[in-house]
Amino acid sequence: MPTLQDVADAAGVSRSVASRVLTGDSRARVSEATRTRVREAAEALRYVPSHRARALRFRRSGAVGLIVPDVTNAVFADMLGGVQDKAGEAGMSVLLGQVDPPPSGHGRLRELVAEGRVDGVLLQRREDLDDSALARVLGDDVPVVLINSRLPGRSGSVVLDDVAGARLATRHLVELGHERIGHLAGVPHHDTAVRRHQGYVETMAEAGLTIAPEWVVRAGWEAAAGAEAAHRILEAPRRPTALVVSSVNAAVGAVSALGRAGVRVPEDMSVVTVLDTWVAQAWNPALTTVRLPLRELGRAACGVLIEHLGGTPLRDLVVADPAPRLVLRESTRAL
Amino acid sequence: MPTLQDVADAAGVSRSVASRVLTGDSRARVSEATRTRVREAAEALRYVPSHRARALRFRRSGAVGLIVPDVTNAVFADMLGGVQDKAGEAGMSVLLGQVDPPPSGHGRLRELVAEGRVDGVLLQRREDLDDSALARVLGDDVPVVLINSRLPGRSGSVVLDDVAGARLATRHLVELGHERIGHLAGVPHHDTAVRRHQGYVETMAEAGLTIAPEWVVRAGWEAAAGAEAAHRILEAPRRPTALVVSSVNAAVGAVSALGRAGVRVPEDMSVVTVLDTWVAQAWNPALTTVRLPLRELGRAACGVLIEHLGGTPLRDLVVADPAPRLVLRESTRAL
DNA sequence: AGCGCGAGGGCAATCGATTGCGCCGGTAGA
């Protein structure tokens, strides 16, 4: 690997000049002839500036850490794409991390920043981490943007418009004439779950529909939880005729469980879910979903972080553009 | 952020001594009293060595780049877990990249290493990249380990035991009494696809079964491709009674398509697939699969790379431990 | 008294790139 010194030697100038030419320092007074010599030397030697040296000098590693509880989640993949996009535009790289449950995760996260491996962190919160535990893990010196969750008293969060998403899903069912509409919510207390539930509740109220307590099951986000929740719904004395499910993966589990129980979708039960992935599309019946801008979520989160690294204070953001959109497939039908 | 100098000052010694104490240099002659003072100072100041400075000094970034064509793939997630594990054990981080199609991807990959952002790269090959194109992208100065693929004339590859996996799947169908067994293979020329197809062909031959040409469809890896392939199979004059599908995602698409076409799984058609993900389990019917050690694949690949960075020449490896295992679910049954 | 030796530490170079400031020669204005 040639260094700047090599280029300078080849061009017959000092490092300083070489550096100024190659970084395009406009205030530098360097003759055009010298500029050309330096550039040609760099070209010939295939010079690439050392990221490591720059990192040291600028006290900036040029990387953001992306910490997610579960990489398996398809939801994560889209988001990651957005993060990569944004990071790439800023010349930064994305370092993937995993949060182990505290306290082991505690140290790792701070270290990542303290060591200077990353300049900041995008964190998608673990479900089993409550507010105070999270606050403790973060400390207040670490530049962190929370994805899809908020922490009271702390700014720097980017979330989807979950309320609107859930409203859209619920409204769709209402418009199809359903009146007994259930909700498979996510984990209780989970930020996203709470917001989606809110959207459901609001829309039901607006439509003048009542919600029987047994129609709301707070399960998890994954397929197994969805299946379990579906069973609980089926036990209800007056079954709902339609379900809003808070996550695709749970919806898949639910639809699968319904099928096994002899409940046909959509003939006997309509199902609509929030978030759209290839699985929803591949399923039989293909799932009607509400598509939320996951990629944009990633972009926005990364954007807020980079902005902050540039000096701006952290912001809280709701990613509402593009707006949630209903993707009509086969799992819902008029009553 | 306190620096080593700060620690040294606080302990009343020079940087040299502080460094030697903190790095645990055993050859260093430092009195026990001094050692303690330094350690306490470091503790008090919450000193964490700067990764950036170390990176510069050691000419090592302490990160590996993981480049995959598609993060969405569940297969990727498990593998990533393994990579993280191994990297973590070695104190390295994982930088996630994406390969754009060449030529733009060309530059990016080399830059990543040339800039020194990563010390080496784990590369899962894009399907649309043929051998010579790949060879060109790589050059020969970049430490690269190819995942699930090989490049003639170049060592450093870690692959699953795809042949054994496909054999196991095929044998399962044979044992169930199936004789007309089809194969939804992956993209032609793709390394993994070729090996899996080989396992299928070998096992069929051993069982004395013949393969009608129209029973083998070379589709892609994804759900849509699987669905498309299933349709082609159904057009065959003498339909197979069972299918070996080379990838879960394609299998999901295929089963879905079969269902829509009124072909029941497993009553009318048994389906077994290679690779096991949550989707296979969540499906209705749950898919019988062959589980391959993806996590181990990640670990092994990362291991080979790190080993190589340590000076060992690159190796080629087949990850055969744990051995492929049949996961019996609902999508296959005796003829 | 003189010498050798080892324990205990510090100096300074190094890894590459960036940048404030100073040096030198030439020219224009006084």
Add this chain to the structure above:
DNA sequence: TCTACCGGCGCAATCGATTGCCCTCGCGCT
């Protein structure tokens, strides 16, 4: 002729940590 200024460059410090080598005692031995 002298001062000022400017164009064109180079010196050297800096970002933190590591490490080969040198320096300085103090002690023991002759």
